[in-house]
Amino acid sequence: MSTAAEFPFLVRASDLVGCRYRLRQRLAHPDVPQLPDAVARQPQIDAARAAVFSSLPVRRALGDGSSRRFLRIDLDPALPEAAELETRAAMGRGADLITNAVLSGEVAGVRVVAEIDILARAEGGYLPVMISNHRVARAAEVAPGAGARFIHTGRLGLGAVVEARARLRHHTVDGYRLALAHVLLGERSAGLGGVIGQDRERAYLVNPERYVAPLFAALVAPTPEEPRRLKQCASCRFWPLCEPRLRELDEISLLLPGGRADAYRERGIATVQQLIDANLGEPSRVAQAWREGIPVLKRRGAAAVPRADVEVDVDMEAYLDQGAYLWGAFDGETYRPFVVWEDVGGAAEEENFAAFWSWLMGVRDAARAEGRTFRAYCYAAGGENHWLKSSAKRFGAVSLEEVQRFIASEEWVDVFAYARRHLVGTDGLGLKVLGPVAGFEWEDDDVDGERSVALRLAARRGDEAARETLLRYNEDDCRGTRAVRDFLDAGAPGVPEI
Ligand code: SF4
Structure with a gap:
């Protein structure tokens, strides 16, 4: 078996994570174009980078002292051939900040390249900082001194390290990118790396050494001769x-x-x-x-999903892990979207969540008052449960205890749990797999998680067609959930037994 050392191009950290057969395909088919989704995603990535670069310091601040010099050098990403020479020249000049830096070299016998979004001068050398779309830290109760440390993006190259009440989250690809930059910097490395994640104002500090051994192992690992589906x-x-x-x-x-x-x-x-x-x-x-x-088989026995006099199917859409912007509900006749097109995480999301919750509880209370039973359903409750609890925790408008009581009650039903108990799918039992088996079709069948993020961005910019597509898609998820539970309730007709 060959290793990455045998490939004629420079290997990046991202080549070492996930499918290793891609290297072979890249070599054999260099002209295969990017998929439209990846092309569509690029402006978002560029915008995020531009936002970070524009908040980086360009000069020292008043409190930094008049004797403090500050040199920022922005390299041209359109000229990658020149970038490495210019990166080394900029470090030679003692630049405090270098953007779009590039370093290459041989590591573990493999010719590699590190594209370093920002190199910031720090005590003991340079700190490589990567811009990532991941959530790189999460708020947490931590003892003083045990929290994640960060430098404000606007103070990189100048500012002090601050401690956050947060814990770092591990993302292999970010770690490998930092470790590769750290190794290529050699004696010039400050021994720390930074990652700017979804919170663009903070460069969280990471010890790149912890990723060096796994990086070396990945570099020398054999490259598979054949593909395997992932x-x-x-x-x-x-x-x-x-x-x-x-x-x-x-x-x-x-x-x-x-x-x-x-x-x-x-x-x-x-x-x-x-x-x-x-x-x-x-x-x-x-x-x-x-x-x-045959997409689905059924096990013996009834698949009865509990029913109620008043039934509501719920589906939620979240934007990355920043907030839930859409709570959709279908009561068998009418679809009601509770939606917020403004930024999530603030008053608009709170108001929207409170409106959804009080509507749902209102329907339940009205049913109870009439002596009728009530149940709300969703498909694979993990996401909904997370955002129900998180919304109650983040905003004061709804009591967390009330939400937890509801989630634990028989009035909240995860239809997927019943599907999994009674059916086996040859390609999983996702709603999109089971819906068509139950005779339900989505009007827009090409909206996956990634496209929904792109649609949400367009919707926020006021694109009416994008808003309609998102609402129609959410409505179909609610209606699809209902179709699947009706189908399960009817004993999954037409599905062969195992
Ligand atoms: S195996 Fe899958 S991920 Fe790997 S190159 Fe082929 S299609 Fe891409």
Whole structure:
């Protein structure tokens, strides 16, 4: 097996995370274009970088003392060939801030390149700082001295380290990017790295050393000779090339992606046919169903989802992990969206959440007052439960205790839990898989999580068509949930038994 050392191009940290077969595809098919979603995402990424760069200091502040010099050098990202020489020259001049820096070299025998968004001069050398779209720290109750440390973005190259009541969150790709920059900086590294995540005003400090050993291990790891299906294949530009090869190989990952087939591989089962032939009961029968193009099988026994006199189907849309901007509810006749197009995280989201909650509790209380039963349903309650609790915690408008009581009650039903108990899917049991099996179709069937983020941005800019699409999609998720529970309740007609 070959390693990354044999590839003729410079390897980036992002090449070492997730699918390692991509390197091989990049080499064999350099001209395969980016997917439209990735192209559509680029302006957002550029805007985030521009926002960070514009808040970086350009001169010392009043309190920094008049003797304090400050030199910021912005390199031109359009000239990557010149960037490395200019980066080294800028460090040689003792620049306090260098943006769009580039360093390359050989690490563990592999020719690598680190594109460093910001190099900030700090005690002992330079601090590489990366701009990431991840949430890199989360608020937490921590003892003094144990919190995550950060430098204000507007004070990079000048300011002191501040402690936050937050804990760092680990993201492998951010860690590898910092570790690669740290290693390439060598003696010029300050021994720390920074990551600016979704909170663009803070560069959280990370110890890059903790990522160095895993980075070296990733650099010397063999590059696979053949593809294996992973979650990220769904958004990979090489899928049209990998899929036929996976089918040719009858690769077991077609049925069980990622690490789900590991236990079978250990037993020497590497193809779908081998899994069918192994006669292992349910897994073998599911493999046979996959082979025959059957998406779902059912287990014996009734799949009764509890019903009520008054039923409401709920679906929530959140923007990254910043806040929930849409709570949709369908009562069997009318769809009601509780939506906020303004920024989430503030008064507008609070008001919207309170309106949704008081409406839902109002429907429940009215049903109870009439001596009727009430239930609200959602599909895979993890997201809804998280944002119900988080909204109550963040805003004072709704009591957390009331929310927790409701979530734990029989009046809140996760339809997915019933689906999982009674059905087995050859490609999971997501709402989008089960809806069509239950005879339900989405009007817009191409809105996935990523597109919904892009639509939300357009909606915020006042794009009416984007707003309509998001609302229609949320309404269809609510209606789809209802269709699936009706279908389960009817015993999943038409679905073959295992
Ligand atoms: S389609 Fe999947 S296996 Fe192929 S390169 Fe992309 S992520 Fe890797």
